[in-house]
Amino acid sequence: MTEKINQVRVAFDIEVSKAVNVDELEQVRVKFLSRNGAIAQLFEDMKSVPVSEKPALGKLLNALKNDAQVAFDERKKTLSQSQEKPTSSIDLTLPGRPKPIGTKHPLTQTMDEIKKIFMTMGFSVATGPEIETDYYNFGALNFPPEHPARDMQDTFFIAKDVLLRTHTSPVQIRTMEQQKPPVREIMPGRVYRNEAVSARSLVSFHQIEGLCVDRGVTFSDLKGTLVAFAHQFYGKDVRFKFRPTFFPFTEPSADMYISCFLCKGKGCRMCKFVGWLEIMGSGMVHPHVLQNVGYDTEEYTGFAFGMGIERIACLRYGVDDLRLFYENDVRFLQQF
Amino acid sequence: MKISHNWLKEYINISLKPATLAENLSKVGLEVGGYEDLAVKYEMFVVGEVLERAKHPNADRLSLCKVNVGSEVLDIVCGAPNVTAGQKVPIALVGATIPRNQHDPEGKSFALERAHIRGIQSNGMICSAYELGLGDDADGILVLKQSAKPGTPFSKFLGLSDVLYDMEVTANRGDWLSHIGVAREIQMITGKKASLPRARIKESATLAKKHAAIRILDKQKCRRYSSRVLKNVKLRPSPQWMQDRLQSVGLRPINNIVDVTNYVLMETGQPLHAFDYDTLAGHAIVVKCAEEGEKFTTLDGKERILRSDTLMICDGEKPVAIAGVMGGANTEISEGTTTVLIESANFDPSSVRRTSKYLGLSTDASQRFERGVDIEMTLYAANRAAELIQEFTGAEVLKGSIDIYPKKARPTFVSLRVKRTNKVLGTSLSKQEIISLLGRLELTPAAQTKETVKFRVPSFRYDIVEEIDLIEEVARAYGYDNIETKTRMTVDFSKPLRTNSLQDEIRNYMIGAGFNEVLTYSLQDRMKGHLMADKAVEVLNPVSAEASVLRTSLVPGALTVVQHNRSHGQRDLRLFEIGSVFGLRGEQPGSTLDAYVEEERLLVLLSGNVISAQYGSEHRATDLFDLKGEVQALLSKFCLDKYRFIYYDSASALIESALAVEINGTYAGFLGEVGKSIAQGFDIDGALFVCELRVADLQGGWTTEKKLIPLPRFPSVRRDLAFVVNTGMQHETVARAIREAGGTLLTNLVLFDLYAGDQIGAGNKSLAYSLEFQPLDRTLTDREIDAEVLRIVKHVEATCNAKLRAL
Known part of the structure; x- marks a missing residue:
């Protein structure tokens, strides 16, 4: 019986609020408050209730009746007032005068969000040139000359020893050359790879790189910092794993994976049915790199990480063709 | 790189299931991209027996077969001319994926469904060799041997029980490009011992040394040359098991000699080459560099032009192989070959890499030499090959190997400090734990103090040369997952925290003003690249003409965006971009960065109507003063009164009625209308207004410190x-x-x-x-x-x- 009373209360509340004019409201009154209405019916039902329950139920039912009457009266007042107003002079349904809506490019938005998370962790932003020297792009980062590691990033050359940077890592070197530890920087920017253009690869794209060098920085901190980032950016419930890999400028190096946020790790098209997404490369800064910028490697250790912005934006927004980002169709841009 | 599970078991006892093994290998950095279990490759295929064959009532060319598939008898419609009762045949059951469709021009796979063929239900399919992906015969069904038992899973019938892993090998671990290399990694995971089989050879009394002379002239590029000579070899196909093994990892069987060299390569990672001994002039091998411009025909029949730094294997008269890359046609193993000289050498990685790159020729051998090969493996590999050839052909193996090893490599010792290890990893491992972890990698302690252990590095781990390499091995062996994820870290306030950059602020301002941010390619074609400036930076090795010149201005990219949008019906555009543009400082590209200009710019573009057509307010086309107003507002916001416009008659085809913008007295950019002829080049017929400013100048004028001017107390x-x-x-x-x-x-x-x-x-x-x-x-x-x-x-x-x- 209690349940029944509550059901009627809920149903009444919904219908009263739905009524947009006095006529509709009158129908609600007939349905609930009239002599044969739902509330009157409840009073009828009370007769068959055991005596012990009557006082409590009676109280509940009376409250419903009073509340319903008050709500009905108030609604009626509101509706009749609005109907009294003259409607002829202004057509309020005319559209507002549209203003152009500005949008940041989805890649900028993705970069901004990543920057913001690391900035709250005490990182600041550094940038560097896109035309780089062989030394900053490779040599200082511990790529031996003529090593297969250089094949990992096919390079556009401009002149002897001058190239288009293949990653944002040269900014690490430039930053460390200019300042003493502690260093805590993130470095967003455009990079270039000599690859055939397709839906999945472009000759240039964006990366964001991070670097943290100080006394007592360990692989544990690397994991902690990147997991904290992943939880902020991808959600608190993503799982993670780190797998050994190879970069010339970090050792030990690790690829970071998170559980696919679309399928929660069950496997779907986005994660190619493995349940995991590789989101960034990372590692402890190689002592050679620290030596190259004149840091004392016994005193200082550090970690670095890097991720591709286009890839992350593709995952986040469900974009499956990288070229869309550079076509700049305003119907595309205005969705973000 | 394909690795076979059964093959691995030759070198180590594996009890892990393929999925677990793959996961564990990935955990230590040997990433398994995927694996294929051949036992389930033909999952819905069984051996069937054709019990009856009748003509299809409604089609002349079709037959109606009753086929026993073990558990039941199926009615199957078959179009093959060669089907008869009593045959044992491969049957695809409903639900099977047929590897190749012989009615599809590309032979795409398809899923088999229960079908009505000319009014008769067919509950399966009798397959041809083509359809199964087992051969090219598509004319009739594949008839199996009579002993085949109906109902046997087809993979089992074929004896397929292997699992093939697809390994992604990192650039530093050339030793993983072999089965023994992968087996050693499994040794680290499971602790079970990995080892190569002993090579057992029956040598004849004749001394190999008397039959061949080997000299290394370039000892830098060729560090070791080991060899075996075998007589009375008989060229045949190699045994089926070896052919199967090679095929399973993607190699084509050729003959027993070549197959053995490939097999040992896949086994040990040591590239081998077999010469037809009788074609070697003077029965000699000389290792030296080529003459500049010398020509040489490789095994693949292609003529190559050599350079003076190309290391060659020569005989007494002529070159016979490009060292570490590919053998020559002139000394190739052929029908008439009776005596074989096996080369098992070690070449300098960068020399092989240079040669391979220069020739555009990458082979299984060159890929391994480039990354490095265990220098102590040459002799074993030569012996192992000799053993297998002798086993297959009964060849005579001449006594002794010829092993030229000018400068024997000394064993590497690397010291590791326990404290340092923990300092890098954030762990608290003891010395004993570290020794035990590294022991599984065959890194043995040679000497130790309380804090430091000196490890002897096995020759196959030539990538380990210093302490950090050992620390990485500790981390891998200990497991990245077992290292604590520390979520607390101190923040450093010793430096001023930089907040929003000017670029961030400009972006925020522009979107507030109703502009859409665009990002355009910085590599363009020559026309666009040179549109705004004569001296553009060009890429020496462009991937295409469309991406060969670095942009000198953001304008051409923006025009491309307008072109795209207009062609898709979007005409009222308010766009901006912040990005770098590039130029040459002098006439020529130089080898330092001073020769280049790289600067960030802001581009603002208006086109179409100011306000889209709507009731109550007139819509009109954008004009120059709309853009000027936008730019004025932007400049006033960021640079207050530090800017001014300079009016000059640009009279260029590029930008008509242009204004220059000065900030703090320096030229910072321009605004104006894009010339009609330029716009037409981008198929744009309406007016377009652009402004391009140097971000550095905006930065110079950016006023962040502000002081109150008291508000007036008297009326104006x-x-x-x-x-x-x-x-x-x-x-x-x-x-x-x-x-x-x-x-x-x-x-x-x-x-x-x-x-x-x-x-x-x-x-x-x-x-x-x-x-x-x-x-x-x-x-x-x-x-x-x-x-x-x-x-x-x-x-x-x-x-x-x-x-x-x-x-």
């Missing part, structure tokens, strides 16, 4: 004045005259109307201004204002040839 007074001037008179001249006369009292001046027409006579225009006077110390009287206005009117009339117009 407004007066309107209109002047009739010649059409040629510029607003700026009139406005300057008003300001000069108005002095500090005049705080605001707005042009509120511009009129030309009959009322004021031809050749004239009317400029109407609203003036605001703001006294700082008193309230102005009417008389004072009248005097002020009169002074202004007189001054303007005198200097601008103007007449006050009655309002």
